[in-house]
Amino acid sequence: MNILQISYVVEISKIGSMNKAAASLSIAQPNLSRSIKDLENELGITIFKRSSKGIVLTNEGEVFLNYAEKIIDQFNEIDKIYKQERVIKNRFSLSAPRVSYIAEAFVNFSNANSVNHDEELFYRETNANRALTNITENDFKLGIIRYAKMYDSYFKKMMEEKNIHYETIAEFNYVLVMSKDSPLANIDDIRFSDLTDWIEIAHADPFVPSLPLAKVKKEELPSNIKRRIYIFDRASQYQLVSENKETFMWVSPEPESVLKRYNLIQKTSSDNKKMYQDILIHRNDYKLSTLDQIFIKELYASRDKVFKK
Numbered sequence: 001m002n003i004l005q006i007s008y009v010v011e012i013s014k015i016g017s018m019n020k021a022a023a024s025l026s027i028a029q030p031n032l033s034r035s036i037k038d039l040e041n042e043l044g045i046t047i048f049k050r051s052s053k054g055i056v057l058t059n060e061g062e063v064f065l066n067y068a069e070k071i072i073d074q075f076n077e078i079d080k081i082y083k084q085e086r087v088i089k090n091r092f093s094l095s096a097p098r099v100s101y102i103a104e105a106f107v108n109f110s111n112a113n114s115v116n117h118d119e120e121l122f123y124r125e126t127n128a129n130r131a132l133t134n135i136t137e138n139d140f141k142l143g144i145i146r147y148a149k150m151y152d153s154y155f156k157k158m159m160e161e162k163n164i165h166y167e168t169i170a171e172f173n174y175v176l177v178m179s180k181d182s183p184l185a186n187i188d189d190i191r192f193s194d195l196t197d198w199i200e201i202a203h204a205d206p207f208v209p210s211l212p213l214a215k216v217k218k219e220e221l222p223s224n225i226k227r228r229i230y231i232f233d234r235a236s237q238y239q240l241v242s243e244n245k246e247t248f249m250w251v252s253p254e255p256e257s258v259l260k261r262y263n264l265i266q267k268t269s270s271d272n273k274k275m276y277q278d279i280l281i282h283r284n285d286y287k288l289s290t291l292d293q294i295f296i297k298e299l300y301a302s303r304d305k306v307f308k309k
Contacts, residue, residue, distance in 0.1 A: 005039045006068045092291040093122040095134040096144040100258045105302035109295045149275040169278040174250040176267045192271045199227045201249040238262045
């Protein structure tokens with residue numbers, strides 16, 4: 001069985017005549033009949049029978065035609081994509097953490113670039129481990145990873161072993177965000193002890209690959225917090241902290257637009273001295289495209305705006 005035989009069945013069933021179908025297909029009628037007979041013999045079924053109305057499908061033929069039409073449609077779609085309307089698309093891909101200033105940079109990038117018809121943009125929010133895998137497996141061209149500065153040597157050694165180029169985008173302390181209506185919003189300098197009776201919104205993604213999760217969680221999640229809500233989706237966290245006045249969240253400094261949109265306030269804590277880093281990564285053998293360069297420009301502009309550089 002081949003695609004020609006399948007197309008012959010579709011054409012004969014459409015026209016209802018072997019002679020007319022042969023003319024439409026520009027093939028001699030005996031050759032068309034022989035091809036159909038070979039197909040029937042191969043499958044062990046009868047597809048067509050002659051009647052007073054001409055050539056008609058048998059019950060087996062009806063079933064075969066149903067599959068045949070789908071195959072022809074898919075064949076034509078493939079031909080259309082790869083031959084008739086082949087367009088070489090410019091592809092931008094970024095794998096990054098769930099961070100507002102990065103998301104803002106991507107939005108500005110998409111607006112400024114206006115996404116032409118020959119461009120495809122891919123933006124995946126994920127953890128550091130997944131972002132590194134996306135880069136090494138070549139699924140994504142650009143990545144951004146975030147980790148505590150105490151793990152800097154660990155990550156840089158790993159990236160060098162994996163032939164990954166890296167550059168620091170930002171270094172920062174986490175700040176606290178909560179609803180403007182939260183009692184915590186009235187405290188100028190929030191201390192760790194002030195948070196004991198409140199609910200922390202924490203991110204459940206693994207922090208550092210290949211390190212014991214219990215060890216990392218102990219360092220990242222202070223033991224004085226009795227209640228936590230673990231989340232994975234960035235949109236959910238803002239809705240939670242906005243609408244639940246008992247919650248708070250540790251984040252990198254937020255854009256004013258995000259704080260205003262969700263009725264949030266941002267506070268510092270003199271007790272929080274741990275530094276974090278956001279690192280831009282790509283493979284060493286990858287040459288940045290024009291789209292990559294435009295995005296990186298927007299990324300640094302967004303960073304400068306949020307971190308007031």
